[in-house]
Amino acid sequence: MGIYELSAKELGEKIKKKEISSEEVVNAFYKRIEEIEKKIHSFITLTKEEAIKQAKIVDEKIRKNEPVGELAGIPIAIKDNLCIQRIRTTCGSKILENYFAPYDATVIEKLRKADAIFVGKTNMDEFAMGSSTETSYFGLTRNPQNLEYIPGGSSGGSASAVAAKEIPFALGSDTGGSIRQPASCCGIVGLKPTYGRVSRYGLVAFASSLDQIGPLARDVYDCALLLKIISGYDEKDSTSINLPVPDFSQGLQGLKGLQGIKVGLPKEYFIEGIEPEVEKAVKEAAKVLAELGAEIIEISLPHTEYAVATYYLIAPSEASANLARYDGVRYGYRSTFNVQRSTLEEVYERTRGEGFGVEVKRRIMLGTYALSAGYYDAYYLKALKVRTLIKKDFDEAFKKVEVILTPTAPTPAFKLGEKLDDPLKMYLSDIFTISANLAGIPGISIPCGYTGGGIHLPIGLQILGKPFTEETVLKVAYAYEQTMNGKRITDNDK
Amino acid sequence: MKITKKDVEYVAKLARLALTEEEKEKFCSQLNQILLYMEKLNELETKDVPPTSHVLALKNVWREDEVKPFTHTKEILKNAPEKEGNYFKVKKVIE
Structure with a gap:
């Protein structure tokens, strides 16, 4: 080796x-x-x-x-x-x-x-x-x-x-x-x-x-x-x-089973658009956790379908403010276009126009628009309010369960170039991960299977936890991983 | 179309972004498509919902205002596109 x-x-x-x-x-x-x-x-x-x-x-x-x-x-x-x-x-x-x-x-x-x-x-x-x-x-x-x-x-x-x-x-x-x-x-x-x-x-x-x-x-x-x-x-x-920071890896040693742990499966994560192989792999993983002693409970996160719209207003808005610092003054690229005759403001605009790539520019535009006079309430403030609802979904769910089990993404990896020219399609591929950021909770992705048809792409299982319970998230992930080790996780080609 | 090319030019000006004609056209149609999707949020009644700008219940975080030594001046200036002495150099700002 x-x-x-x-x-x-x-x-x-x-x-x-x-x-x-x-x-x-x-x-x-x-x-x-x-x-x-x-x-x-x-x-x-x-x-x-x-x-x-x-x-x-x-x-x-x-x-x-x-x-x-x-x-x-x-x-x-x-x-x-x-x-x-x-x-x-x-x-x-x-x-x-x-x-x-x-x-x-x-x-x-x-x-x-x-x-x-x-x-x-x-x-x-x-x-x-x-x-x-x-x-x-x-x-x-x-x-x-x-x-x-x-x-x-x-x-x-x-x-x-x-x-x-x-x-x-x-x-x-x-x-x-x-x-x-x-x-x-x-x-x-x-x-x-x-x-x-x-x-x-x-x-x-x-x-x-x-x-x-x-x-x-x-x-x-x-x-x-x-x-x-x-x-x-x-x-x-x-x-x-x-x-205090727990000794996360020490906490894993000697771990036996998942007795008493309640695991939630949110019904909104198993809907149209999710690839059948992904759904199958995640549901099988839930069975493995049940065999380890965990109790599997169906839960609801009703505002899941609004997460992408919420996120793609809040994140670009914050980004448009954070990226204002790239102006070619203190560090980074500075445009030299028509350097003798241009004003400072033209230098800013050229520097940013030439220095940023297309996706960054698109998000700065989206964020600037959402924060601009006349649109702030309709877009940015609205998104902040829906963020409250998304966070509440998790607060409610975590009264019933310790962790939540979902697919990490609705599909396995897609082909190079497939979504590059369709920003909305690209954004929608984040549907299962962004809620955790909006709610501020911890989450882990671990492998739980492979796709078939000779393409052989990994499938990810996401485990979400309450704020500052990384220890629990890691324990559930570790118990699953240890059980699957040697067994070879679901491989649809075999 | 909700957003016109004129809107794109206005927002680009606010963001200090020089865009090519091609970018303006592209962003115009893509921003319309994206914002149409965002309309989805209007399905929700949020009149009485407080906004969440931050998940932590943080208020101002105070600390003593102490002078600490700063020694990175040279390294910071190394990154400057243009400098003079210990200063960043830019185009004349006032006429």
Whole structure:
């Protein structure tokens, strides 16, 4: 078995026991990256020199039996909207093509303290606006499970890197499903924490009331391991919450069954438009949880059908304000068109017109319109009110159940190019993930099957929990994963 | 059509976005299509529903106003498209 096949947990143990050095591990992953990166394009920037340097420092500490962090010597990939000091942070955009972050994001600081090794920055939809990683200025990413299909988005580079074993785990960000949906498409595990669990300081803002940073990994345990490191209060993010951080991975050990856990199946998630294979796989997963002792209860989230419209008013509105900072003054691209004769205002307009891609411009237009005089009440305020109703649906449901089980997406990954020119169709593919962002609750996506017909695409199971109950969400996911291990999850070709 | 090309030009001006003719046409039809879908929200009566701009029950978060050392000036200026000394340089703003 190659080094790159090992999980983060296994790598960490071997490095600490001196069975293998961090340098060897890091080199093994770069070798793997060199072999397959041409086919899938998970990364925008690779930082090999710096990574090897850091690995040697960790190896030296271990050799001298000095104390090391919890992720000592383990390589990790970072979505390219998270700032790492002195490394390029592009957000997949031309406007930030040459932006070098002058500081570390809080999650990066925490990973440094844990002695993790940063291998590179992963590809993403421009400014995290997309569900397919096709809108990156630096070119698209392919799904390692089937190269003709999208890896999902916007954290598609992080998901494809984990799925192709270019890295044991990675960080992504999730504003409307951007961790869970690519995890589902690529057949890995991805978790969006509760809003406020992880500091957003150093995450390039898209929609500030919805954005959360979270882990993508090959299994639930590694996901929990990484979540613990990045969680916690940060005075630099006034929306991060001062609550104790549980030892998420420790909590999984010795877990036996799911007795007493109530699991809700919302009827509004199994409707027309959902692919039969997806429905079948999720319902089978519910049966597995029932066999483990969980009680399955049908519930209702009546405002589900309004989530897409609500989200695609709120998120672009917040984005149009957040992206006002890209004006070519302090950093980023500046247009040089007709430079002698144009006014400052024309420079702003040109810079933004040339620097942003089409999807980002479309959303800035939509958000600006929804916030503009005469339309604010009809669109933005209306959406905020419906957001209250969507949140109430969950409050009510969580009086009856501890977790909610749904498909992560109505279909498996779609073909490259299939929805690129139809924005509404693309937006509708987020239907099952965005409610969690609107309500601020945690959610995980884990693989629960494959499609048939020789196409062989993974199907994702989403488990949603009450605010700040990532422990419960992880436990249910872990119990399911452990039961399915070795059994091979539903494969319609077999 | 709810949104006309003139509306698109007005909103683009508000957003400080220079759009090509082709983009204006495309956004005009796509924004109409998207906003038509948003009409769905009007099926719901929300007169007495309070808005949720944020899921956390946060009010102002206060802290002491303390001076902390700042050492990244050079690195920040490295990203500037144009600079002079320790300043960002832009076109003349006042006539």
